[in-house]
Amino acid sequence: MTPSDPRPRVLVAGGGVAALEVVLALHERTAGTLRTTLLSSADRFRHRPISSYAGLAGDDGRTVDLARFVAEQGAGLVCDRLTAVDAAESAVLTEHGGRIPYDALVLATGASPREGLPGAITLGAPHDEAALAALTARVRAGTVGRLAVVVPAGVAWSLPAYELALLMRHAAPAGATAVEVVTAEVRPMAVAGDEFSDAVSALLARRGVRVTTSTWPDAVDEGRLWLPLQGAVEVDAVVALARSVGPSLPGLPCDAHGFVLVDARGLVRGERRVWAAGDVASHVVKQGGFAVQQADAVAEDVARHLGLEHLSAVAPHPPVLRAALLDGEDTLYLRAEHVDGTIRTAVSGTPLWWPPTKIAGGRLSAWLAAFQARDGGAAAGSELLGAGGA
Incomplete structure (x- = not known):
């Protein structure tokens, strides 16, 4: 002061x-x-x-x-x-x-994002954006026979891997691309609890995305994904989640x-x-x-x-996990929170929060919507996710 x-x-x-x-x-x-x-x-x-x-x-x-x-x-x-x-x-x-x-x-x-797997495209890394765009074009053209999406060990929030796999599967011509997620997790989205994991696993199965769990590849080299027990698996492309530092x-x-x-x-x-x-x-x-x-x-x-609100021993608010999972056709909304020592999960094809933005809660989404409305932007509210919102 x-x-x-x-x-x-x-x-x-x-x-x-x-x-x-x-x-x-x-x-x-x-x-x-x-x-x-x-x-x-x-x-x-x-x-x-x-x-x-x-x-x-x-x-x-x-x-x-x-x-x-x-x-x-x-x-x-x-x-x-x-x-x-x-x-x-x-x-x-x-x-x-x-x-x-x-x-x-x-x-x-x-x-900061760091390489998730040597030789793979790193999802979310600025230097690999062009490579991912080129891969997307190849998938849409039907020239990628087998695509692997990898969740490295130590990455707790794995939803982007499953979302990318679903979106790639949807983008590919029918029967053209086999998509598999190879994850170090014991089950998909294990960090969010069993019900959350079950819902994601069921969606992946319906869309034909294979999942291999408890596995973390060593590297990608000359069209082969090297796995610790299985050895070399032939692939046309590999995308890995970034490791955050x-x-x-x-x-x-x-x-x-x-x-x-x-x-x-x-x-x-x-x-x-x-x-x-x-x-x-x-x-x-x-x-x-x-x-x-x-x-x-x-x-x-x-x-x-700073003495601007009552200073008391207020207990921290338990976080509520809200996630919108896009699959190219629809949006699956998932909500999980700790209640009485257990994880209570809700899963729905319709929004479980409003507005149904990708990043749920807080004040920024509302501010952005008002900002674009004031500027007369035609895209105001375009982040809202509904059926077919992908």
Whole structure:
């Protein structure tokens, strides 16, 4: 705080879904009582929940000018990259030599994709987008006989692998392409519970997608997928999910993969003024719907610690898992939450939340819809997923 402006300084680092959710949640909870600044390496935000599928599913790739976004929230914008945190002095260091002080810091810088399997196309990696687009064109032309989609060991949120397999199967001419998912999981989507897994497995079976579990290939080489027990399996193409790594930020406690260690409320371990939300935090599941819930919990905790909401021992809100699985024909909606020590799951072909966006919950989806409506965009609401929405 400064004598000229006594409002607490909140710095939100990041330019993705979690960062924007934090800014929106802070504004809603404490409008006018904070000096919020967004620190982002980019000056624009591209909302792209399904654009990594190379045109297999509709995606308008809507883009938002961050200066306009923060202005509407009464916040400021600094375009630079965070490189280190000096928690003892309550300041961050940036790539261009800046030093920004804070009274509260929220890290929402995300994770970086790394190669999931040597020799495979990596889903979600920018450098492999052209290769995935070329593969999609070959699948549609019927020239790919066998396609494998791989979930490497250590990847907890595997839904994109099953979604890609279903979309590729739908895109291929009838009988042209055999699609198989090879996963290190004991069963598809095991992290979400048995009922969730059963629903995904049943859909895969109906669409003719084969699944091999408890297997993690070694590499792809010259049209062969090398499996530890089966040996070489002939394939025409292989796509693997990326392995996520964190930024290993100097000055903060991080796990072996570079993710910032946090408690259930998102407060960084051993710190009193630093929080983390989204993929940068050491949560096992990296998923957009979880990220927006984490952002809201962090904003609530920041407000309490700054004395703007009642500071009490409020129990963390149990996360609710919401996932929309596209298969090229329809959308399968799945919802799972812990209730009385068990996982309660709902599965439906009709929306289980509203609006039925790919990244469910939070404030950003509503803000984006209003943003496009104000701009007269014909694509307003085009992220909504309904029957045949893929």
